[in-house]
Amino acid sequence: MKTVAEIDKLVPDMKAWRHYIHAHPETAFEESSTSAFVADKLRSFGLDVHTGLATTGLVGVLRSGSGKAAIGLRADLDALHIHEKTGVAHASTVAGKMHACGHDGHTAMLLGAAAALARNKGFDGTLYFIFQPAEENEGGGRVMVEQGLFERFPMRAVYGMHNWPLLPEGTFAMRVGPLMGAFDIFEIVATGKGAHAAMPNTGKDPMLFAAHAIGALQTIVARNLHPLDAGVVSVTQVHGGDTWNVIPQEVVLRGTVRTFNAAVQDLIERRMREIVAGAAAMFDMSATVRYERRYPATVNAKEETQHAIAAATAVVGAANVDTDPQPNMGSEDFAFMLQAKPGCYVWLGAGRGPETPNVHNPHYDFNDDVLAIGASYWVTLARQQLAA
Ligand SMILES: [Zn+2]
Numbered sequence: 001m002k003t004v005a006e007i008d009k010l011v012p013d014m015k016a017w018r019h020y021i022h023a024h025p026e027t028a029f030e031e032s033s034t035s036a037f038v039a040d041k042l043r044s045f046g047l048d049v050h051t052g053l054a055t056t057g058l059v060g061v062l063r064s065g066s067g068k069a070a071i072g073l074r075a076d077l078d079a080l081h082i083h084e085k086t087g088v089a090h091a092s093t094v095a096g097k098m099h100a101c102g103h104d105g106h107t108a109m110l111l112g113a114a115a116a117l118a119r120n121k122g123f124d125g126t127l128y129f130i131f132q133p134a135e136e137n138e139g140g141g142r143v144m145v146e147q148g149l150f151e152r153f154p155m156r157a158v159y160g161m162h163n164w165p166l167l168p169e170g171t172f173a174m175r176v177g178p179l180m181g182a183f184d185i186f187e188i189v190a191t192g193k194g195a196h197a198a199m200p201n202t203g204k205d206p207m208l209f210a211a212h213a214i215g216a217l218q219t220i221v222a223r224n225l226h227p228l229d230a231g232v233v234s235v236t237q238v239h240g241g242d243t244w245n246v247i248p249q250e251v252v253l254r255g256t257v258r259t260f261n262a263a264v265q266d267l268i269e270r271r272m273r274e275i276v277a278g279a280a281a282m283f284d285m286s287a288t289v290r291y292e293r294r295y296p297a298t299v300n301a302k303e304e305t306q307h308a309i310a311a312a313t314a315v316v317g318a319a320n321v322d323t324d325p326q327p328n329m330g331s332e333d334f335a336f337m338l339q340a341k342p343g344c345y346v347w348l349g350a351g352r353g354p355e356t357p358n359v360h361n362p363h364y365d366f367n368d369d370v371l372a373i374g375a376s377y378w379v380t381l382a383r384q385q386l387a388a
């Protein structure tokens with residue numbers, strides 16, 4: 001392990017910042033005090049700070065030398081709607097909200113890197129420190145891109161990092177191509193004809209539609225996808241009926257689809273529409289499908305992944321960098337930045353063994369022992385990519 005010496009000195013600061021942010025969680029597009037906290041810190045390090053991107057997002061700009069090259073390093077600011085159960089001293093002070101995904105740690109590590117690079121530079125060019133809101137569900141990264149992030153702050157590449165409790169601390173993992181899945185949602189509404197349950201012949205029962213459609217939707221992955229392609233179709237909600245003796249008029253099914261490539265995504269949506277139309281016809285009723293593509297797959301570029309591997313290797317050694325991990329069907333809105341710019345998203349190992357709570361668990365807390373590793377990765381990547 002070779003963490004950067006300047007970063008080692010900043011560990012108590014990063015811990016304090018992380019604990020403060022953790023105790024004061026804010027959710028999507030409402031991260032105003034977190035954003036103000038970050039802006040304050042960046043200004044105190046001497047960076048130019050641009051606020052108000054995607055409401056609560058901000059960018060810190062740090063220049064050194066006369067080089068024209070520029071890269072972006074990105075962290076996320078938002079917390080989740082989860083009631084914290086960790087019992088730690090810095091636990092959430094807001095009922096029903098907590099930093100259960102470690103974005104408090106991501107923010108603290110990028111602040112630590114900004115502090116170290118502002119003090120001792122060691123690079124030639126421009127660094128953009130991107131702090132985005134609303135990573136969870138609401139696509140703050142997309143909004144930043146739409147609001148001209150890359151036009152206002154021109155850069156050749158953008159990099160992201162997420163702590164990953166499923167991997168041991170002291171490791172990194174990244175790969176060329178997709179690392180996280182695309183996240184789509186769907187809602188299916190079947191409309192039959194309500195009736196007395198003792199006289200089913202006088203109605204059209206949407207419950208039968210639901211029973212058949214849920215089973216048939218599972219055949220998309222089992223029977224339509226190439227066996228070596230990956231896809232998930234999960235029906236996660238069934239709503240219909242209120243009492244024992246009434247056949248309801250309507251049943252609603254909702255769920256999510258996960259994929260790694262657009263062709264598979266197109267195939268699943270098309271087959272879903274065909275199956276729903278077919279099941280509705282079978283039971284003589286109508287059904288609609290609302291299919292929404294939320295986040296695309298997170299796809300790493302070839303060259304930038306090599307750069308990320310080089311930086312991670314310098315910090316934790318080649319034996320601790322997995323360059324071909326199995327991708328995960330979770331999703332990440334950094335994907336929108338990677339659609340606009342080449343870059344690389346990496347997992348920072350944060351596990352302390354099989355009992356470590358995973359992200360989005362009410363017992364999860366960011367692992368402070370990886371603050372120095374993650375921040376050292378940022379500093380190393382910046383200095384390697386913008387070599388003085
Ligand atoms: Zn999350």
Ligand SMILES: [Zn+2]
Pocket residue numbers: 101102103135162
């Ligand atoms: Zn997250």
